[in-house]
Amino acid sequence: MIFVGGMFMLSHRIHQINLIALFGIILIGFAAPNVRAQQPLKIGFVELSEVFDKGAKFKQTRNELKQILGEKRDKLQQLARNFLEDREKFVLQQELLPADTARERAQNLKERGDQLKELEMTEQVDFEKIKQEKIDPLIKEIITVVEAVAKDEGYTMVLHKSSLLYGHPQFDLTAKVIERINKN
Template sequence: MKQWIKAASLSLVILSSSMYAHAAEAAQKVGYVATGQAMAQLAKRYNVSEKLRQEFKDRIDELRGLEGRMKTKVEKMKRDGELMSASDRTKIQRELASLDSDYKLKAKALQEDQRRRGQEEEQKLVMKIRQAIQTVAKQEGYDLVVDAQAVLYANPGDDLSAKVISAVK
């Protein structure tokens, strides 16, 4: 019986030591990337905001023109309102209401289109960053790469942010 207990304990020791060896062997190389910082730098590099501004320039100018016409009508109403006939005042008020509703409609459509296009451009950058992360991780031999915001402490040598930013094409 004692011999059986010795054999069982010996096999337990061997089994547990082999488990530690497998755990040490399974250790992974983990890196991190500051994706927010990378997005900001790449947005500057690719002039995303300027690109979007140029894309919507004509519509923004149209809205400014509507604003100008509304302002002119309001000033005319303030300046000449008491001297105008009731029908002229009503006509200007209707024109103002029409311009205002047109302005609001176009402004809302513009805002929605700008938001949608901004998201599209952001998605393009996200895809470029992901591809760059995968490329850098494979080249450097990393098994796992996480966002820097999820990291409480890490070796600065495992920061792949600069390499990823330079790898984006």
């Protein structure tokens, strides 16, 4: 009923970050030849999905989100079961009921079905909002840590690994980022 779109949102955010980084490379290459002459360009990369998988804080957040999602799903499934049971009872009794009563109960069931769909959408929006509130600070923390590692290691720019066709393993900062995040 409720779809977890966390990885989609994360990959969308990563894509936005990659576009900004690519624009930065273009600016460095074309708009600032003096910067190139003063400082050699050193580009590293990070696999953010690995950071999310191996960072202790992220595991905790994932577990919290799974619990919240599970509670919402259980609530909706129980309401759906109750609705289906009532609808099944109505279908079996429909022929025996007076026409007015049957119409009234059919209308009631239709309204309950509509309310259930609306509640499902509301719960999905609520879950997405909660997920965003929990993930946004983590993304900001990752960016801060990536910046710190890049500065410490003398990198001019750090990209997401998925935006690279090839990256030599010596420029992979993923392990260092994970290590620093887990220390904090």
